[in-house]
Amino acid sequence: MERDRLRRPREPARLRPARLRQPRPVGSEGGAVSAGHSPRTGAGRAPDVFERGGWVTMREYGDDEPVDFAIVGAGAGGATLACKLAEAGFSVVVLEAGPFWRPLEDFASDEEAQQQLYWLDERLSGGADALALGGNNSGWGVGGSTVHFSMISLRFRPDWFQSRSRLGYGVDWPITYEELAPYYDEAERALAVSGPVRYPWGPPRRRYPYREHEMNAAGLVLARGAENMGIPWASVPLATVSAPRGKSPPCVYRGFCNFGCATNAKQSALIVWIPRALAAGAEVRDLAMAGRIELGQDGRAQGIHYRRGDQWRFQRARNVVVSGYAIETPRLLLNSACNRFPHGLANGSGLVGTHLTTHAGPGMWARFDEEIRWYKGPPNMAVCEHWNYTDTGKDFHGGYAFMSQGPLPRAWAQLLVTEKNLWGAALRREMRDYNHMAGLVAVAETEPRACNRVELADVRDRHGLPVAHVTFAYSDNDRRMQDHARRFMGAMLEAAGGHDVWTSDDTSHILGTCRMGSDRATSVVNADGRSWDVPNLWICDGSLFPTAGGVNPSLTIQALACRMGARIRTLAARGEL
């Protein structure tokens, strides 16, 4: 009887019920689903992410003790900068809205349960091409979205940093590739990126720290299609280790990368930068929601009002860094409006929240005669950056990369539902082809435009704070790029032997709402991430990006954070903080 198979897993009955009948109380240590509900850091310790139930010692500061840097957010930007500043000898407190995860105890091999890794507090998202938020582009917890990112670690094309001057579109960054290159090196070493011996695109570079991973069949589809079309391809440089490294075992190709790595092979901010930051004396306060940055009479930030437990508290700080990613960062600045900045803190330019860019993610999907079983291995193992580095034959500005895919069943079913509107028996029939499907999805740059933005809604969250209202629409150029990507990826799938090609829409990373620049009238912060308006207020995350580039942003965010750490150290030595 199927019923018996459904209800009674083949295992000794005495094992499971004992665990089941005594559910762990909410907020207790170790419970997978309940992990998010009570702070784990404090009393001089923080979780040891490498050991079940383990702890590491943690320095702590009083709320009234002005720390050198109070950082809001412990993701790719905040965790990296916390590490660099703590290692440089600064006193650092990191306030993180989400929990301090324990990968070995909190990360089930289960899509549904692991929705806990996303920022699921309500936001409004509208506009002609409203963005899907949540699982697509947000993280909740120490490590931020690097806990569930797909580990793609690509560098920007050098020309993109001066895209207006060199390529005729977008806007120039205030720094060059050459200035950032040493920090790309540093980030790749810190993450022990596993990559190919020779990467076909970009300037000459040293070898990746770890050898590339064995390619899965989903990636081999891209490889076969590219070779049949005479286009280069590469294995994706991935921040998951291909051999042991410290306390990280090598990747076992479990395939749940986007739902939290339970083996610690993934080199997330949670297991790379945070342990280093703690060891260097930084304090991390989990489940601490920042509500407002306080500005003093002298025009300098005094510290941060934040809520932990049921209490609103105030952390004094000599410098405040906002690293909440491209929605929460502008939201916090807008929610910190004061007499001097009635339209939002550090918003003299009026640009806070504007020029939001995303990566459009048009997908092409096809059925193959062979079994692909794309659930095995990291979800994106092969990449083609041809249209990031080729400027001829385009009817659009900007670029896109595309990668092989590996959606797990829940995600795949939801894609069939929202994109093909399949339901009923037709949905179940289509799902039966799961093991024969392969696909390519682009990471396509969108244009920075003032009309795409983050504002405050009338709705308030559970902390009483106005929530973000995101508005987004594609430009004509954005649409032409996606049409091009669909045609090219579709041709590649057919060249690889795919049948019944169809397409889907999506978006991913969100960038650019507090852009860096060389001119205070056209940017929110300078090249160091320092606010033009408030000299001791800094931003360190994807909000900084003036343009989105056609690759995943996490490596660039971490490289920028490494550079900011070095710059702050230099400025401090000169007495210029």
Place this chain on the structure above:
Amino acid sequence: MNEDHPTPPRFPGYDVLAKWDSPSFDDVTRDVLAHRLDVVPPRRWLTADEWELLDAINARLLPQPERANPIPITPWIDAMLFDDRGEGYRHPDMPPLRDAWRQGLAAVDDEARRVHDLPFARLDTAAQDAVLQLLADGRAASPRWQGLDARRFFIHHLLKTAAGFYYAHPAAWNEIGFGGPASPRGYVRLGFDSRDPWEAKEAR
């Protein structure tokens, strides 16, 4: 309805739960799945009528005529609403999560009454499908949809949520040949037509 019956099993005899005591399942995953299998939540948020209506809808969104004991969907949606647990955003044209569900369910029922003079749950399956297709096609006509986009409610709330819960169940993994949880053992054979011994075998 005959067309609801699936084709013969593609992965005959495959049972992902046979790996329960193997190195493919770790304790945290066993806890999560045991909960999903054995602790199906009771009705707490929907009214009895709403529950019956949603159950009838789910039976059409994911028909399971071959199962004496279908994969439960309605209880998990009720739990989601009880916890007020959304997916992190909503369209400005849509009400908050719970309001959207309450209003949307009432509107689906009203749609059925307008066409057939019967509540949705009492229609035959063909008539139920026809009502749902009205929503999918953007042809909904009930005034109860006021302030709520019927097609978006159907696709984004009803269908996406139901599909999410259905394909989060091990029985659904069996029918599509998904390898399932794979920690700490992981996978070894990654190439075309490659299968580890603990993966499903396709009938060819």
